[in-house]
């Protein structure tokens with residue numbers, strides 16, 4: 001578990017301000033969902049948190065240590081899974097420990113027994129132990145993303161960053177993957193950031209929410225504070241009413257009770 005502090009984070013790409021003076025603190029073990037329209041800065045926030053992208057201004061510290069470069073205790077999961085189709089789920093998961101075993105040992109699968117157990121344990125966490133020997137390319141998109149989560153877990157992170165991990169999945173698979181991600185995060189006490197487009201899925205699985213618009217943090221709060229008006233504010237002109245549809249088809253109101261009902265209902269956005 002790690003405590004994260006972001007102070008005045010700004011990232012510019014030429015004239016584009018992708019992140020504009022963003023500050024927040026996240027206690028160890030929190031599950032944070034980052035929301036916002038396309039181009040609002042979600043990926044940039046996750047990439048700067050991962051150490052892959054240097055900030056233009058401001059500072060990120062994890063447990064008080066400045067985050068200036070990628071660290072093994074911070075793992076990233078991508079939308080395109082980035083797993084190797086020709087390799088089994090097990091081999092893909094095992095490769096998450098490359099920073100410990102070294103490149104050649106990893107390629108030749110000469111890792112020690114403990115490392116191999118970690119891979120099997122991670123596959124178990126994402127419900128794929130029975131498919132360990134299956135080639136990744138013969139798996140569904142949702143299963144491949146779960147392999148990606150397993151590989152990140154083998155890294156033994158304290159912080160998990162998931163950049164739109166379910167963007168390319170159908171609603172059912174997306175919910176399943178989010179369920180495994182949340183369960184993995186809880187089981188292993190990980191501080192987690194996940195960017196999402198699907199508001200209903202976000203409300204169902206999120207604990208805390210950070211909303212970005214034009215690179216600025218415009219919302220930071222917990223689930224009962226994420227009302228329709230906040231969503232409207234985040235998504236502007238985009239029709240958001242349907243994001244709160246319940247199973248009976250009625251549009252949910254802004255009350256907490258109705259918000260709870262909405263998250264148990266249709267998750268298609």
Ligand SMILES: Nc1ncnc2c1ncn2[C@@H]1O[C@H](COP(=O)(O)OP(=O)(O)OP(=O)(O)O)[C@@H](O)[C@H]1O
Nearest residue numbers: 013016017018036037038039040041042043044045
């Ligand atoms: N490498 C880059 N070079 C130039 N501009 C970039 C780069 N990466 C991001 N941007 C710009 O920064 C802004 C924020 O982009 P970012 O990808 O963080 O948004 P996002 O909310 O993740 O969008 P999406 O949901 O479409 O992935 C956008 O205007 C984008 O065009």
